[in-house]
Amino acid sequence: MSLIAARNIVAAVALLFTGATASAEVVLSPAEMREVASQAVLQGRPDVAYDLAGALLQRDANDIDAQLIRSRAARDLGRYDTALEHARRAWDLADFDRARYAAALAQAQALASAGNNTRAQWWLRRAAQIAPNDQLKTRAARDFQYVRAQNRWSTYLSFSISPSSNINNGSRNETSELFDLPLDFQLQGEARALSGVEISTGLSTRYRLQQSSTRRTDLFFSAQHRSYVLSDDAKEIAPDADGSDFATSSAAIGVQQLFQLSETGTHLGWNARVGKVTFGGDDLLRYSRLGTEYRTVVGESGLLNLSLSHEAQDGLNGRDDASIWTGAVGYGHRLENGNRISLSATLIESESDADYLDYTKREIGVRYSLSQPIGRALWDFGVTVSDKTHEVSNLTSDGREERSVEASITAALPDFDFYGFIPTVTLKAERTDANLDLYETENFGIRLGIRSAF
16 A cells, blocks of 8 residues: 555545544544554444554554554454454564453454354463453453353363372271171271372363254263372282272263253253273273253252263173163352352162162262452362162171261462463362271372363
């Protein structure tokens, strides 16, 4: 564009925005041109803003404000590759946080408009990381949530390290009565609780096949692996054991569908999956699961959830088959102060020819989450009580009865936010009492993990 053409554009736009007469002479400085171009974008004239920004870039290709304005104008005009090109150039030119934030946001907007939502989410995390104040960080987080909702792909990664006093769910006792004999049998090796460290990694990804105002359909895949490192004390108790003996891996693929039954937030859905589990490096079982879920809003701040599922397990390497029904009801309520309380009740019925897989389990849980930090942490508290009944046991004629209590406290640390991820620390204690000392367990542990802040 020639300088004369640029002046003509400036004069025309100045007349448009200032109401000057056609014969008026208008002379604008570069700063005034940037202002006029910005106003043109805001007033729905991206074509004018695009040409004005082009004139500014002919004058100075390193004009970062002009690069940003032209990126936004090109995006509004549907020229997404051009928009991304100018946003990248602005990023390269940015030398302080506010400019880098604006350039990151411009890249995210151009990518999202072009349908590249996953890459857009990455740039929004970068924008949140370098945001010069909390208000701009909140905006980037809000934009991230919007883009994630539009994204057909959604992937979550998890990682945690958990020192534990009982990685193998072994007995807390050194002896146990067995076979209804009035004798105490010495428990040795892996029958005893072994301490160590659990290292857990996981991945879950979802692809949205279809979405409308009343229905959405997703394909999903998940995988998880838990490995263990035994402590020196555990190696003394079970010298032949190795952490890999207790390693567990699982993978599943499935489909889920959710229907919106009302505008007030009532949904009905179903899901189906098939998966496989390995234990200690050997195949343990294959399974197929079919489930349904119903949830509805209760009042202004409550959510009721009902679910029912059936899982058919095909045992491998000598493990028996099992048929498992699970029913659950949950209720969550947000209090006036923003804190949230959740209640849940679960019933599990497992049927199998194997005594240890044929049982009934009942569980009740409560969680309380704080909306505001105490000190430097957001706190979450949980307690779960359960009982488990095996009508038949090959170790006693009275069957097998277990009663468990589990308590946990989780602290999330928002001050250590890194690209929208924050560390979490969970303290956990669990105790099981049983009619057989062999099944009485105790576990104290701490879990170090990471979760998304938005």
